[in-house]
Amino acid sequence: MSQQRHGSTPGEAGGVPAFPDLPEATIARLPEYLRALHHLAETGAETVSSEGLAAAAGVNSAKLRKDLSHLGSYGTRGVGYDVSLLVAQIEYILGLDENRAVCLVGVGNLGHALAGYAGFASRGFRVVALFDTDPRKVGEQINGLTVRHIDDLERIAAEESIAIGVIATPPGTAQTVADALVAAGVTSILNFAPGVLSVPSNVDVRKVDLAIELQILSFHEHRKASLTALPGGRSAAASPDKLPDNQKAVGS
């Protein structure tokens, strides 16, 4: 190891490193940097400049430098960043060196696909348990795992030290499942079911709603269409007929 001293080096001896409190925006980008770095490492690059890494990650180079500066000084002026060192540092910060155990609840259409998603295993996670309530699905084998009944969640979560749960159930049962996960000691939830979950404040929830993503794109389609329809003038087609008649026209 090098004799370099950094505040939160993985190998820091003598107690817990002071955990840097990074801006949320930075945290959300670290995984993207990590993926780009892995790609660079495969191509044999040993160092990379902020400009190069920023391009690979699709961000501004100044932003990247500021993000990385929050982790500490891991670059060399005039040279760039050491790829493997930076990989190790980011993986440490993200806690990926622990190969975290994940459980998945809801083995329906989407859950089935997630259970077999290779991207999880290759990026630091082990899907160790599948749950469902449907008796016809319990017992099914998926990707080497047996689907269990959700009543076994608490026991298995404790056995396997599961801290992260993924919800892929229909919307109606998502809250019930979330409560069960929390009761089983899960403190991070990734929710694919539409709707808002209520959880204790010490539990983190991230939501992925596929339809919402499409709706946001749809908005931009609508916007683009209304712009190209008549540049500079009033749009020909776009007229919100849904409005009540007394509000339709502006009475000026």
Added chain:
Amino acid sequence: MSQQRHGSTPGEAGGVPAFPDLPEATIARLPEYLRALHHLAETGAETVSSEGLAAAAGVNSAKLRKDLSHLGSYGTRGVGYDVSLLVAQIEYILGLDENRAVCLVGVGNLGHALAGYAGFASRGFRVVALFDTDPRKVGEQINGLTVRHIDDLERIAAEESIAIGVIATPPGTAQTVADALVAAGVTSILNFAPGVLSVPSNVDVRKVDLAIELQILSFHEHRKASLTALPGGRSAAASPDKLPDNQKAVGS
């Protein structure tokens, strides 16, 4: 006052709305409001207060009011918002009244699930075409649709007026597919493949990376673990009440 100024185009003469340019953050929340409103409509509510709708959507009520004020004045002071009117207005803004056609490229593990995802159809989108390059998958029937070869993309996209494409291929082929989509006239892309896509500036891309979501959760697990290990850190004080915490949604 029957003649009320229509808020969506303040100061604009002629009565036709130039497209209101909403803050991105607002746009990202509109779909959540819409979902909550649909839920309210099913329960028979005709009006809803900003407080009530905000709770259902998991946001601050002041934020909700400000968001809606960007669309215009669709509430009544002392009463609240008319549910069906607000639904119509948000659907119009998001362009959902056009029941947009969507195509999906990559019928692998994840793509297969997306093709059958009921949430798309029920929220304003029609999946009208599936594509893949694998000859063994071409011709397969999924959910009433036949998987076509990607060479047919350009023709079918034109026939069906497809403006939105979903990429669910392995990372290596995502850029090629994106290029093909752009060439076929698609101007909005939802990308499930890890990595950065480069597209012309008139094309919108949204990315959903499932592993990144887990990695962000992993960071918070790591942080929480290091806090509880520290003596001085605020212990995870049992806060039994479930607050409608701000649930971080994926997105930019």
Added chain:
DNA sequence: CGCGATTTGTGCACGCCTTCACAAGCGCCT
């Protein structure tokens, strides 16, 4: 008809994030 209760719409201040611009530091070449 007027008053009080209720709820919207918004001005304002604050904090986070982004971006620019540049000084400081490092290696290489002469």
Added chain:
DNA sequence: AGGCGCTTGTGAAGGCGTGCACAAATCGCG
């Protein structure tokens, strides 16, 4: 050894988004 070019790390400024607090507006009721 010294200078030169390259790259990082960061101070400062500007923009965006959030949340508070309150005036304006509307309804119901006596």
